[in-house]
Amino acid sequence: xxxxxxxxxxxxxxxxxxxxxxxxxxxxxxxxxxxxxxxxxxxxxxxxxxxxxxxxxxxxxxxxxxxxxxxxxxxxxxxxxxxxxxxxxxxxxxxxxxxxxxxxxxxxxxxxxxxxxxxxxxxxxxxxxxxxxxxxxxxxxxxxxxxxxxxxxxxxxxxxxxxxxxxxxxxxxxxxxxxxxxxxxxxxxxxxxxxxxxxxxxxxxxxxxxxxxxxxxxxxxxxxxxxxxxxxxxxxxxxxxxxxxxxxxxxxxxxxxxxxxxxxxxxxxxxxxxxxxxxxxxxxxxxxxxxxxxxxxxxxxxxxxxxxxxxxxxxxxxxxxxxxxxxxxxxxxxxxxxxxxxxxxxxxxxxxxxxxxxxxxxxxxxxxxxxxxxxxxxxxxxxxxxxxxxxxxxxxxxxxxxxxxxxxxxxxxxxxxxxxxxxxxxxxxxxxxxxxxxxxxxxxxxxxxxxxxxxxxxxxxxxxxxxxxxxxxxxxxxxxxxxxxxxxxxxxxxxxxxxxxxxxxxxxxxxxxxxxxxxxxxxxxxxxxxxxxxxxxxxxxxxxxxxxxxxxxxxxxxxxxxxxxxxxxxxxxxxxxxxxxxxxxxxxxxxxxxxxxxxxxxxxxxxxxxxxxxxxxxxxxxxxxxxxxxxxxxxxxxxxxxxxxxxxxxxxxxxxxxxxxxxxxxxxxxxxxxxxxxxxxxxxxxxxxxxxxxxxxxxxxxxxxxxxxxxxxxxxxxxxxxxxxxxxxxxxxxxxxxxxxxxxxxxxxxxxxxxxxxxxxxxxxxxxxxxxxxxxxxxxxxxxxxxxxxxxxxxxxxxxxxxxxxxxxxxxxxxxxxxx
Numbered sequence: 001x002x003x004x005x006x007x008x009x010x011x012x013x014x015x016x017x018x019x020x021x022x023x024x025x026x027x028x029x030x031x032x033x034x035x036x037x038x039x040x041x042x043x044x045x046x047x048x049x050x051x052x053x054x055x056x057x058x059x060x061x062x063x064x065x066x067x068x069x070x071x072x073x074x075x076x077x078x079x080x081x082x083x084x085x086x087x088x089x090x091x092x093x094x095x096x097x098x099x100x101x102x103x104x105x106x107x108x109x110x111x112x113x114x115x116x117x118x119x120x121x122x123x124x125x126x127x128x129x130x131x132x133x134x135x136x137x138x139x140x141x142x143x144x145x146x147x148x149x150x151x152x153x154x155x156x157x158x159x160x161x162x163x164x165x166x167x168x169x170x171x172x173x174x175x176x177x178x179x180x181x182x183x184x185x186x187x188x189x190x191x192x193x194x195x196x197x198x199x200x201x202x203x204x205x206x207x208x209x210x211x212x213x214x215x216x217x218x219x220x221x222x223x224x225x226x227x228x229x230x231x232x233x234x235x236x237x238x239x240x241x242x243x244x245x246x247x248x249x250x251x252x253x254x255x256x257x258x259x260x261x262x263x264x265x266x267x268x269x270x271x272x273x274x275x276x277x278x279x280x281x282x283x284x285x286x287x288x289x290x291x292x293x294x295x296x297x298x299x300x301x302x303x304x305x306x307x308x309x310x311x312x313x314x315x316x317x318x319x320x321x322x323x324x325x326x327x328x329x330x331x332x333x334x335x336x337x338x339x340x341x342x343x344x345x346x347x348x349x350x351x352x353x354x355x356x357x358x359x360x361x362x363x364x365x366x367x368x369x370x371x372x373x374x375x376x377x378x379x380x381x382x383x384x385x386x387x388x389x390x391x392x393x394x395x396x397x398x399x400x401x402x403x404x405x406x407x408x409x410x411x412x413x414x415x416x417x418x419x420x421x422x423x424x425x426x427x428x429x430x431x432x433x434x435x436x437x438x439x440x441x442x443x444x445x446x447x448x449x450x451x452x453x454x455x456x457x458x459x460x461x462x463x464x465x466x467x468x469x470x471x472x473x474x475x476x477x478x479x480x481x482x483x484x485x486x487x488x489x490x491x492x493x494x495x496x497x498x499x500x501x502x503x504x505x506x507x508x509x510x511x512x513x514x515x516x517x518x519x520x521x522x523x524x525x526x527x528x529x530x531x532x533x534x535x536x537x538x539x540x541x542x543x544x545x546x547x548x549x550x551x552x553x554x555x556x557x558x559x560x561x562x563x564x565x566x567x568x569x570x571x572x573x574x575x576x577x578x579x580x581x582x583x584x585x586x587x588x589x590x591x592x593x594x595x596x597x598x599x600x601x602x603x604x605x606x607x608x609x610x611x612x613x614x615x616x617x618x619x620x621x622x623x624x625x626x627x628x629x630x631x632x633x634x635x636x637x638x639x640x641x642x643x644x645x646x647x648x649x650x651x652x653x654x655x656x657x658x659x660x661x662x663x664x665x666x667x668x669x670x671x672x673x674x675x676x677x678x679x680x681x682x683x684x685x686x687x688x689x690x691x692x693x694x695x696x697x698x699x700x701x702x703x704x705x706x707x708x709x710x711x712x713x714x715x716x717x718x719x720x721x722x723x724x725x726x727x728x729x730x731x732x733x734x735x736x737x738x739x740x741x742x743x744x745x746x747x748x749x750x751x752x753x754x755x756x757x758x759x760x761x762x763x764x765x766x767x768x769x770x771x772x773x774x775x776x777x778x779x780x781x782x783x784x785x786x787x788x789x790x791x792x793x794x795x796x797x798x799x800x801x802x803x804x805x806x807x808x809x810x811x812x813x814x815x816x817x818x819x820x
Contacts, residue, residue, distance in 0.1 A: 022203045023306060025196050032096040033087055034202040035209070035353040036315045040162045041087050041094055041135055048132040051406050052161040055129050056169055060153040062392035065184060066108055069155070069389075071102040072179035075171065079191070080313045082163050082198040086138040096199060099138050107144040117148055122401060125156060129403050133160040139236055145256055154397065165300045165317035172313060177388040184390050198314035199713055208351050218360045219348040224323060225343065225361060225372065232374050232410065233290025234441075236432040240368060246406040250440045251426040259419050259450050266454045270333055272340040275379040276416050276421075279322060279343070280335040282377055284458050285444045287326040296323045298373040298409070299343070301350050305400060321347040321372045328459040332451055335458065376412040411438065413445075479650035481617065483551045486512075489686040496661065498683070500710070501691040503540035508686075511545055518542075518549035518600070525580050525596045529554030529615050532625065534573055534581040534595075536560045536588075539669045539691045542600055544679065546582050547624075551642075554615030555579075557624040558637075559671040562586045568635060575637055576625055619643025626673060639776050648774040649684045651797035655779065656763075658714070660686040662738060665712035667697035667721070674744045677767075677775045678716045687713075700725045713737045716767075718744040719751050726755065736762050743767040743776065744750050747791040752782055768793035778802060 033041065040052055084099040109124060111117040124146060133140050140160035147153050157730070164172070182189075189536045208214050208312070255263075257623060259273070267277040283295045303309075303316045322342045326335065352360075358371045365371050387394055407429040414425045424445065428438045444463035451461055480488075486508070489496070494509035504513065527533055532551045535557060537543040543559070550557045558576055560569055562583070570590050575579060580596040588597050617623075623642045627635040652658065664682035666689065668675040682689035690710055696702045703725050715736045722742060726735075738763055742751075747766045755764060769777035780794025796802045 022201060023196060023308060025200055025204070028199055029098050030090075030095050031098075031199040031202055032200075032206050033096050034205055034315065035356055036318070037087060037096070037162045037202075038094055039353075039355045040160075040315070044132070044135055050130050050132045053129060053131075053133070054159050054161055054164060054166075055156065055402055056172070056387075057154065057156040057397040057402055058387055059397055060155055060389060060392050060394055062151055064145075064151070064153045064389065064392050065180075068107075068180050068183035069145060071183040072176045073106060075179040075191075076175060076313075077102050077104055077139060079175070079194065080197070082314045083139050083141060085140075085163070087135040087162060096202065097138075098199065102139045104139050105142040107142070107145065108147075110147045112147050112149055113350065121146055121148070121154060122713060125154075125401055126403060128156060128158055135160065135162060139163075140414075156397075162315055164596075165302075165315050166300075167304060167317065168313040168315075170630075171311055173310075173387040177390075181390045181729070195308040196312065198312060199367060200815050201309065201312070201316065202312060205351070205353075209356060214352055217352040218357065220345070220349045221352065221357045222361055222621060225321065225357075225363070228296060228323065228363070228372065229292070229294055230364075230370070232286060232296070232368075233292035234286060234375075235290070236410075237434045237437055238432060240432065242560045247430045248404045248407045249428050249430040249433070249435055249438065250404070251428070251442050253424045253426075253442045253446055254420070254459070255285065255422040255424060255446065255449055257419075257421045260417070263449055266332060267336055269454070270337040270340060272336050274342045274422075276343060277332075277336050278379060279377050280324075280332065280339045281445050281448045282413055283322075283324040283326065283339065284330075284332070284335060284448055285441055285463065286461060288459070289441060290445070293326050294323070294372045295326060295631065296321050296375070298322070298370070299346075300349060300376075300378045303430045305352060309637065316508045319348055319376070320350055322346060322377075329457050330459070331456060332448070332454040332458055334459070336454075359431065361733060367626065370409060374410040376409040378412070378414045379417075380415070380753050381417045393431060411441075438570055478645040481551075481619075481646050482623075482649060482680060483548055485549060485649075489683075493660075493686055496686065497688045499541040499544050499691065501540035501690045505644045506541050506545075511541070511548070514542070514545035515548035518546050518555070519552040521598060522549055522580070522582075525598060527553045527579055529617070531555045531556050531579040534560055534569075534575040534576070534578040536569060536581055536583045536586045537600070538560045538562055538584060538594070539666065539675070539693070541691065542584070544683075544689065544691070546600070547679075551623065554617050554621065556622045556639075559624070559626070559669075559676070561669045566590060568576075570634060572637070574626055575635070601751045617642055619646070624676075626671070626676065644774040645680065646811050647799055648776065648797075649680055651799050652681060652776070654798040656739065656765075658685045658687075660715040662687045663690060663711060664688070665690045665692060665707070665715040665736070667692045667703070667715070667717060667725075669694075672744070673769075673775045674718060677741070677743070678714060679706050680775070681714065697721075699724075711737055714739045714741065716741040716743065718742070719747050720745060723751055723754065739763040739765060741765045741767050743769075750789055752791060766791055766793060 003599070043049075044052065060168050078101075081098050083095045083104065084102045086099070087094060088097050089095075107124075107128070109120075111120050115122050125143060128142065128144050131773045135258060140163040141158065143155065143157045145153055145155050159168075159172075181187075244750050263277045267273055270276070279297065279299065283297060286295045286297070287293060298319045298321055301318050301320055304312075309316060318342075322339065322341060324335070330338075356374065357363075358365065363371045387645065407427060410425045410432055411430050414427070416423045416425070424442060426438050426442050447463050448458065450459060451458070489498070490508045490512040492510075495507050497505060498508040498511045499506045522533065525548070531553070533546075533555050535543060535546050535550070537546060547557045547559070556576070558572065558578060560572055566587055566589060569581075569586075569588070570592070572578075573595055574592055578595050580598050581591060582598045584600050588650045591597060619642050621642055622639045625637045625639050627637050656683060660773060662682075664678040665686050666675050666678050670676050670679050670691075679689060681687070690712060692703070692706060696706050713736060715722075717740070719742045722740065742765065764782045766780045766782060767776045768779070769775060776797065777800050778794045778796045782791070
């Protein structure tokens with residue numbers, strides 16, 4: 001006998017032995033509220049809301065009797081105590097008070113003479129559905145009948161969730177139809193009474209929670225939910241914002257009969273059902289898109305295993321967490337088998353309601369976030385019970401007539417099976433997801449559902465059609481190269497300040513002359529198109545002039561921090577086969593043969609005549625090589641072409657209003673993206689570049705004095721470097737006037753909070769991009785403290801297409817459009 005089968009048998013035996021004879025009829029006028037009612041009462045006490053209203057509506061064509069319908073409603077109120085129940089506080093406890101009689105309110109409206117019957121009907125429906133119930137006043141249900149024509153009506157029933165659930169709606173439909181038919185016939189014969197009432201269930205539930213069985217089930221959940229992640233791993237299009245009203249979006253897909261039957265076969269091989277198979281597909285998609293191996297999805301259980309509960313109206317449904325562990329090696333067969341085992345275990349321990357589990361386990365609660373799961377799954381076969389009224393034909397109301405309920409979860413999947421296959425209905429919180437993101441997840445489920453070999457690891461299955469993973473070229477002309485932009489500034493604003501350091505203040509005209517002279521020196525050493533020139537200069541104006549000189553020769557700029565060890569400098573020189581290395585006194589001992597050393601301190605630069613013209617370069621020619629930190633032992637050189645650099649500059653100037661004449665601060669050596677970024681932006685926009693010496697950039701007080709004397713519009717730092725310079729009392733007047741760009745490290749929300757006094761005074765931009773992307777590929781502007789554990793890296797720069805790889809597959813950008 002398998003473990004799952006043994007667990008199922010044990011669960012059934014437990015249910016019979018623990019509560020069999022105790023779930024009996026015991027008429028009372030008051031009893032404790034059920035745990036589900038307590039949770040709803042608390043939610044309703046916080047805010048009077050119609051969010052827990054359950055609505056059922058039909059269009060009725062044919063003969064319809066309002067008195068017979070009213071008689072049927074009276075039958076329901078008399079037969080089911082829960083209809084006559086109100087929730088009240090007594091001595092600090094919530095109790096159900098059962099009234100001897102109530103009348104379900106029935107509003108009858110005649111719109112047959114209305115000029116706008118459709119508009120009036122919508123207004124009536126919206127009003128009835130949008131009114132909150134007072135839980136202290138029975139009944140927690142009401143109905144309306146609207147006459148559209150002589151033989152055309154609309155019937156609507158609204159009840160509070162504290163009175164019933166989806167199963168209860170089926171009970172109402174069955175009994176209401178039967179009572180309506182008896183009323184039409186004038187049949188007053190008695191109907192056998194219910195074996196138990198909802199009050200009996202409530203008392204039984206309390207007995208379970210106080211006893212050994214309740215403790216056993218809590219212990220099960222304590223083990224099953226140990227170290228449960230707070231949130232699902234799915235990336236969202238927007239951060240959580242509780243201040244925005246909740247709204248539900250919907251995406252629908254249909255799985256045809258053929259793949260459904262195939263899925264059923266695969267499930268049967270694992271001794272499972274289609275329910276287990278669909279939940280396995282859901283978990284697999286979440287694991288792939290969320291990059292996680294720990295997925296928890298809630299699922300609904302009617303909680304009516306006992307025959308005496310089958311015909312009862314009441315809030316019995318419970319939501320259970322299914323925690324599923326996935327690995328790269330897991331096959332669909334493996335995952336279905338695991339899901340079945342998890343579901344069997346959960347079902348055997350469902351007598352302890354969800355809120356009790358959360359409280360007993362001490363799981364933290366957070367506003368707008370379900371404490372155990374934010375993803376939900378529900379499976380239905382055969383459809384809901386349809387109300388049958390004698391002498392009339394009923395049809396569902398149009399979907400747009402009934403209000404869509406606010407989302408209870410981030411993402412819910414309701415699967416409904418019929419003779420045509422399975423409808424997959426995805427409801428999602430539009431505050432978090434775009435429709436296209438949910439469509440991608442839905443399409444991935446469709447792909448997984450048609451998997452050919454269930455023994456194949458699902459991690460190897462492509463989740464997206466081929467046409468959605470192709471990267472198309474950007475249809476855009478090539479922007480101007482950086483050195484061409486500098487030449488324009490030399491011609492149009494020659495006397496404007498271009499570069500400033502501790503010993504130089506060069507205008508654009510002076511920068512041009514210095515770069516031209518340096519280019520001739522390089523020419524004397526044989527530097528020509530395609531040659532690599534290592535520049536091991538201290539951060540200053542000569543380094544910028546050398547960079548431009550190298551590009552005049554059509555060569556490749558390879559910046560190196562002069563403070564790196566000689567061994568690293570040698571590695572870089574050998575790695576790029578440098579023709580020469582430009583220094584200002586750096587130790588170049590051991591420079592490989594064939595690599596010349598050019599010391600800019602040597603005299604004669606000023607006497608050299610200016611070269612006649614610059615070498616022509618193309619977009620494919622390499623502009624510069626930036627090296628990684630060498631954390632693996634060997635620094636990796638990343639080659640960036642002139643076209644890539646030009647596109648970066650164009651994207652940044654389109655994304656941000658970088659005005660000519662702004663000042664840019666460089667507090668990091670321009671051998672990294674952090675330092676190079678502002679060098680490029682300053683020169684491209686005709687700004688002034690301040691290259692701040694190492695000593696000043698490492699001392700908060702000195703840096704503050706420098707910026708006070710030399711105001712900076714745009715500064716760029718790593719977050720840790722910027723935070724070390726931001727000292728309250730010394731840095732207040734030294735913040736950038738326009739923008740601070742933070743890059744190179746993950747940006748923590750705590751850092752943003754510490755920079756709160758920047759909000760409204762200058763832009764704070766989180767910039768992200770590997771070196772291969774020419775400094776940056778996406779940015780996120782921050783204008784308020786960040787909620788949550790992560791700061792978004794934002795959206796792609798203009799002209800940039802983001803593609804995120806996951807599990808060896810190119811992912812759809814819309815799924816991860818809010819990257820982190």
